[in-house]
Amino acid sequence: MFKKIKVPGLIKGLGVTFKTLIRTLTKGAHTVQYPHVKESPPTRARGVIALHEENCTACMLCARECPDWCIYIEGHKYKAPPRRPGGKPRKKNALDRFDIDYSLCMFCGICVEVCPFEALFWTPEYEYSELKIADLLHDKTLLSQWMETVPDFEDYEAGSEAKVLKVPR
Amino acid sequence: MSVVLADLAYWQETTIRLVVGLLAVLLPAGTLVYLFLFKMMSFMQSRLGPMEAGPYGSLQLLAEVGKFLQKEDILPKAADRLVFKLAPFVVLISTFLLILVIPAGPDLWFIDVDTGIFLALAVSSISVIGILMAGWASSSKYSLLGALRATGQLIAYELPMVLAVVGVIIQAGTLNVQDIVLAQATGEIFGFGGIGNPFVITQFLGFLIFLIAVQAELTQPPFDMPVAESELVTGYLTEYSGLRFLMFFIGEFATAAIFSALAATLFLGGWYVPGLDVTDNLFNVIGPIILLGKTLLIAFFIFWFRFTYPRFREDQLQQLAWKVLIPLSLINIVITGVLKVVF
Numbered sequence: 001m002f003k004k005i006k007v008p009g010l011i012k013g014l015g016v017t018f019k020t021l022i023r024t025l026t027k028g029a030h031t032v033q034y035p036h037v038k039e040s041p042p043t044r045a046r047g048v049i050a051l052h053e054e055n056c057t058a059c060m061l062c063a064r065e066c067p068d069w070c071i072y073i074e075g076h077k078y079k080a081p082p083r084r085p086g087g088k089p090r091k092k093n094a095l096d097r098f099d100i101d102y103s104l105c106m107f108c109g110i111c112v113e114v115c116p117f118e119a120l121f122w123t124p125e126y127e128y129s130e131l132k133i134a135d136l137l138h139d140k141t142l143l144s145q146w147m148e149t150v151p152d153f154e155d156y157e158a159g160s161e162a163k164v165l166k167v168p169r
Numbered sequence: 170m171s172v173v174l175a176d177l178a179y180w181q182e183t184t185i186r187l188v189v190g191l192l193a194v195l196l197p198a199g200t201l202v203y204l205f206l207f208k209m210m211s212f213m214q215s216r217l218g219p220m221e222a223g224p225y226g227s228l229q230l231l232a233e234v235g236k237f238l239q240k241e242d243i244l245p246k247a248a249d250r251l252v253f254k255l256a257p258f259v260v261l262i263s264t265f266l267l268i269l270v271i272p273a274g275p276d277l278w279f280i281d282v283d284t285g286i287f288l289a290l291a292v293s294s295i296s297v298i299g300i301l302m303a304g305w306a307s308s309s310k311y312s313l314l315g316a317l318r319a320t321g322q323l324i325a326y327e328l329p330m331v332l333a334v335v336g337v338i339i340q341a342g343t344l345n346v347q348d349i350v351l352a353q354a355t356g357e358i359f360g361f362g363g364i365g366n367p368f369v370i371t372q373f374l375g376f377l378i379f380l381i382a383v384q385a386e387l388t389q390p391p392f393d394m395p396v397a398e399s400e401l402v403t404g405y406l407t408e409y410s411g412l413r414f415l416m417f418f419i420g421e422f423a424t425a426a427i428f429s430a431l432a433a434t435l436f437l438g439g440w441y442v443p444g445l446d447v448t449d450n451l452f453n454v455i456g457p458i459i460l461l462g463k464t465l466l467i468a469f470f471i472f473w474f475r476f477t478y479p480r481f482r483e484d485q486l487q488q489l490a491w492k493v494l495i496p497l498s499l500i501n502i503v504i505t506g507v508l509k510v511v512f
Contacts, residue, residue, distance in 0.1 A: 024212040
């Protein structure tokens with residue numbers, strides 16, 4: 001029984017908590033007093049998903065890949081004028097509705113990964129809580145507004161041949 | 170207090186006793202909760218704790234009490250209604266009775282009985298009944314298991330606590346708490362009487378055993394098996410809500426404050442500080458402040474252990490009491506007795 005109680009370890013444990021106490025008193029806590037002081041998340045943090053509406057073709061890939069089924073897309077086809085005179089009118093998709101329900105979203109980012117037309121982007125914004133859960137359904141105007149907060153892509157390594165991607169603004 | 174109140178009418182004396190008693194229980198308890206539970210625990214976890222209500226969150230406690238008062242008083246359908254409702258009062262009564270014997274100055278006490286410390290240790294075990302009542306009346310498995318664990322633990326740790334106090338009693342030669350303080354104030358350590366004889370020096374083993382036993386009596390970590398939230402939700406508190414839960418909460422921290430005060434009185438010399446004459450009337454004014462300071466010192470250690478150590482397993486907990494603490498305290502008594510006779 002006496003062997004089981006490791007006294008030096010017990011005292012060491014007291015030392016750890018006491019050191020933390022002194023450090024917090026002298027150098028301040030690790031936490032941030034949130035509403036007064038805002039934390040700046042890393043630039044690639046997954047805060048909220050922004051939509052670049054012009055790039056979206058209503059292809060439904062994001063909505064189908066979404067594990068929570070929280071993306072709602074509606075669109076219609078219309079005839080655009082032909083490219084060359086005398087040609088056939090082109091069929092194009094127009095986006096009527098693009099909603100993301102953030103009360104369901106689990107921020108996996110599969111929609112951003114899967115989008116073939118660079119229409120969805122992560123932004124590090126995190127202050128969009130609502131009093132009513134229904135207000136967490138962001139429509140395409142709101143999702144487009146998030147585009148302003150999308151950080152620029154980082155530069156590639158020096159000497160890279162690849163075309164540098166830019167965030168559409 | 171008897172001397173101070175000698176000239177007043179009975180009803181005046183009773184009113185003053187009631188108010189002072191309430192203050193003596195609630196103020197240290199509130200101080201402990203704010204200073205240690207809210208602030209020290211947060212600092213030890215590298216955070217700031219409550220900061221919004223009042224300067225540095227000092228009014229947080231009032232906000233919490235207000236919150237608890239608003240909550241619904243839920244009574245389980247199968248509960249034993251009367252016993253369920255009475256249980257928190259029984260726990261609180263044992264807390265309020267404990268404050269009676271602790272003197273805060275040469276003339277400041279509630280009752281001056283010759284068996285003071287015996288009375289304190291006796292009424293402190295009333296809370297076991299309250300806890301068992303709460304656990305049984307809740308008609309919940311979690312509550313019952315928690316209450317049974319609490320009962321087993323409180324009874325196991327009552328013994329080392331009493332036996333640790335016996336060492337002090339032998340050295341002081343009295344059961345009267347006021348006389349124990351005086352014995353420490355006027356005592357000498359091997360002929361040196363400069364700082365009196367606080368029993369923490371000569372009874373250090375007893376002091377350690379008393380602290381460990383107090384920790385277990387308060388069912389605080391590392392001895393919080395009865396309210397182990399990972400297995401028993403919150404033990405005997407599971408079914409309580411609102412005001413009744415608040416009463417258990419107050420009871421827990423008021424008992425922590427009073428046990429700290431008891432430890433300060435028995436081992437650190439109570440309201441006395443070296444350098445002044447024991448009979449000095451000044452102690453009637455500064456005595457309570459000195460006692461509060463010593464109480465906070467003891468409470469600091471109790472809460473420091475609370476925030477540092479992980480929980481004991483049930484069998485380890487019982488082993489520590491029966492196999493380590495009780496033999497140690499018996500040895501302590503024997504040594505104290507022999508030395509008392511020799512010197």
